[in-house]
Amino acid sequence: MRRRQTSRPLFTAALLLAAAAILLSTTGSARAQDGAQNKAPASAPQADATSPWIQPHAPDDPLIWGRKDGILFGLPSPGGLRGPRGLIRVGVISPTTGQPALLNYIAVEPVVLGPGSRGSRMAFSELEPSRLDPGEHGKRLWVDLSSYDKANLPTGTLETFPAQREDPAIQRLSVQIDVERFSSNGAHVHLIASIDSDHPDELRLSVYQDNDSPAIEELALTATMGNYARLRRLWLHSCVVDSREVMGSYTGDAFDDPPNYPLRDMLRTGDGDAIVFATTNETTPSTGPAPGHWHYDLPKLTQYWRIAAHEIQPDLRVRVNGRRVYWASHNVVPGGIAYENFDVRQRYIPGQTFIYGITGKNPWQFAPAIPGVEAPDAAAAQDEGIHSSKGCAL
Numbered sequence: 001m002r003r004r005q006t007s008r009p010l011f012t013a014a015l016l017l018a019a020a021a022i023l024l025s026t027t028g029s030a031r032a033q034d035g036a037q038n039k040a041p042a043s044a045p046q047a048d049a050t051s052p053w054i055q056p057h058a059p060d061d062p063l064i065w066g067r068k069d070g071i072l073f074g075l076p077s078p079g080g081l082r083g084p085r086g087l088i089r090v091g092v093i094s095p096t097t098g099q100p101a102l103l104n105y106i107a108v109e110p111v112v113l114g115p116g117s118r119g120s121r122m123a124f125s126e127l128e129p130s131r132l133d134p135g136e137h138g139k140r141l142w143v144d145l146s147s148y149d150k151a152n153l154p155t156g157t158l159e160t161f162p163a164q165r166e167d168p169a170i171q172r173l174s175v176q177i178d179v180e181r182f183s184s185n186g187a188h189v190h191l192i193a194s195i196d197s198d199h200p201d202e203l204r205l206s207v208y209q210d211n212d213s214p215a216i217e218e219l220a221l222t223a224t225m226g227n228y229a230r231l232r233r234l235w236l237h238s239c240v241v242d243s244r245e246v247m248g249s250y251t252g253d254a255f256d257d258p259p260n261y262p263l264r265d266m267l268r269t270g271d272g273d274a275i276v277f278a279t280t281n282e283t284t285p286s287t288g289p290a291p292g293h294w295h296y297d298l299p300k301l302t303q304y305w306r307i308a309a310h311e312i313q314p315d316l317r318v319r320v321n322g323r324r325v326y327w328a329s330h331n332v333v334p335g336g337i338a339y340e341n342f343d344v345r346q347r348y349i350p351g352q353t354f355i356y357g358i359t360g361k362n363p364w365q366f367a368p369a370i371p372g373v374e375a376p377d378a379a380a381a382q383d384e385g386i387h388s389s390k391g392c393a394l
Contacts, residue, residue, distance in 0.1 A: 042074070042081045042100040044093075052197070053173055054100070055155045063143065064100050065156050065175055065193070068093055070200025071358050072100055073193055075141050075177065082293075085138025086126035087224065088177065088193070090203060092358055094298060101298055103358060105224045106205070108139075108179055110187035113215040121217070123182035126224070132180050144176035144190065171197040181213075188213035191221075202306070202357045208350055221354050222343035223303065226278060227323055229296055230285055231303065231339045234320060235277035235363050236265045237372035242281070244336045247322045253330060254323075255340065261318040267372050272309030275370065276318045277302055277363045278342050282335065291331050302363060305344045306355040313346040 044054055045061035054066045062080035066072025074081040074089040081089035087105035094101035108125040111118055130136045143154040156175040163169040174194040181188040188210040195203060207219040234241040241261075250256040266274045282288060285296045307316060324337040344354065364375040 042102070043079055044100055052200070053158065053171075055158075055173070056153055057155065059153065061153075063154060064089075065173060065195075066100075066203075067195055067197075067200040071195060071203050071356075073175075073203055074100070075143065084126055085130070085136060086124075086128070086141065087138070088141065088191075088205075090223075090356065090358070092298065092301070096297065103229065103298060103301065104226070104303065106356065107222050107224050108189065108191070109220040109222055110182060110185065110189055110216055111218040111220065112185045112187055113217045118217075121185055123184045123187055125179065125182075128183055130180060131183060139180040139182065141180075142178050144178045147175045168198075186214045187216060189216070189219055201359045202355050204353050204355050206351050206353045207348070209348070216348045218345055219348045219352075220343060220345045221356075222319075222341045223305075223356065224341055225327075226303075226320075226339040226342050227326055227333050228294060229298075229301065229303070230280045230282060230288065230290075230333060230335060231278040231342065232281045232336070233277075233279045234261075234318070234339065234342075235267065235279070235373065236261055236318070237267050238374070239265070239372075240376075243320075243322050243339050247324075247337045250322070250324060250337060253325050255321040256323070256337070257321045260345075263312065263314070263316045266316070266318060267370055269306075269370055270368055272312075273306050274309075274312055274316060274344070275304055275306045276344060277304040278320075278339055279303075279363065280338075288334050290334060291326070291329075294326050294331070299360060302357075302359050302361060303342065304357045304359075304363075305342070306357060307344060307346070308353065308355070311349070311352050313349065316344060316346040319343050319345050 042062060042064065045056045045064055052068050054064055054068060054072055056063060062074065063077035064072055064074040064080055072091055076085055081091060081100060081102045083089055083102065083105055087107055089102055090106060091101050091103040109122060111122045114121055125139045128139055130138060130140055132140045147154055147156050149155045156173050158171060158173050161170045172194050174192055177191045177193055179189050190208050190210060192206045193203060205221055209216045232243045246258040247256045263274060266276055268274055279302050280300060285300055286298065288296060290296060320339045321341045322337045323333065323340045325332055363373045
């Protein structure tokens with residue numbers, strides 16, 4: 001096991017003070033807004049009942065796109081998936097309500113080239129005040145005009161790739177998401193979010209530096225709300241790292257940051273893709289005693305990041321941090337510290353794609369099987385409190 005870092009450069013005192021200012025603003029904290037919005041569950045945009053796709057089709061439809069049989073994503077909008085500004089929402093259709101349900105958020109965190117520490121050149125889409133919307137915290141995210149249809153609706157672009165030999169035709173739904181320019185480092189970026197019909201559980205996020213932006217060193221995307229599902233198991237090659245083992249001694253109310261895990265520690269698929277999974281240790285997380293809007297309403301789900309083999313850069317790494325209390329509160333996370341932010345990072349290449357997946361499968365149930373993933377023994381599979389890092393030599 002690696003020695004834990006004592007420094008936390010990504011979450012400096014200044015950044016934590018900025019976050020505190022957000023929480024004390026007159027409009028209420030972002031997470032308090034999150035709780036208020038939870039009272040009105042998201043509704044799916046009106047759509048053809050026979051179509052597997054979810055898209056806005058009327059002027060008042062919420063900004064939600066995705067698959068009825070897989071992943072969906074959204075932007076802040078009336079009637080949409082709850083949450084703060086500056087974050088892409090991701091989720092699935094709830095098997096209980098049949099409506100879109102939030103699972104996690106994805107934040108945009110560009111790092112510009114230049115002198116100084118990496119942390120001093122980094123910006124955070126959900127923490128920065130907006131200049132386009134004075135008085136609001138969190139950068140504005142909106143749908144680019146290229147993703148509007150002839151009726152001036154933000155439906156996204158649905159295209160079909162013809163069938164080839166034994167492969168059936170594939171449909172792809174794409175939405176360009178524009179991001180307000182960052183104030184702290186001047187970065188100006190946009191994303192293209194897409195889902196392919198042959199991979200309905202995966203959201204593809206391709207990242208781009210705009211022409212008027214300072215040069216980008218990294219354009220990171222991070223899943224920010226692991227504590228909602230109480231993610232405690234990080235699946236690396238022949239190794240499962242439990243958050244309670246690497247961060248269990250942490251007693252603060254902020255973030256704890258274990259070391260990054262480099263490419264050599266990551267799982268690789270048979271095609272050479274790099275992949276990392278995060279799962280809860282709980283058999284039925286929906287029965288957990290989480291307070292208020294932190295109550296988890298979905299089945300047990302596996303979340304993961306995947307980088308296609310041809311996109312891998314030598315500095316690719318897994319980055320996580322953890323919290324023992326829920327954001328903006330002193331409420332202890334039931335069962336112990338869990339991973340909060342969960343992402344993969346590497347040097348910026350224009351158009352590079354980060355693939356974020358949600359599935360009801362366990363990591364050992366993927367087909368074809370992923371080398372280095374083994375089903376846990378009976379005791380570990382039912383673990384509600386046992387730490388499991390067997391096989392780790394990190």
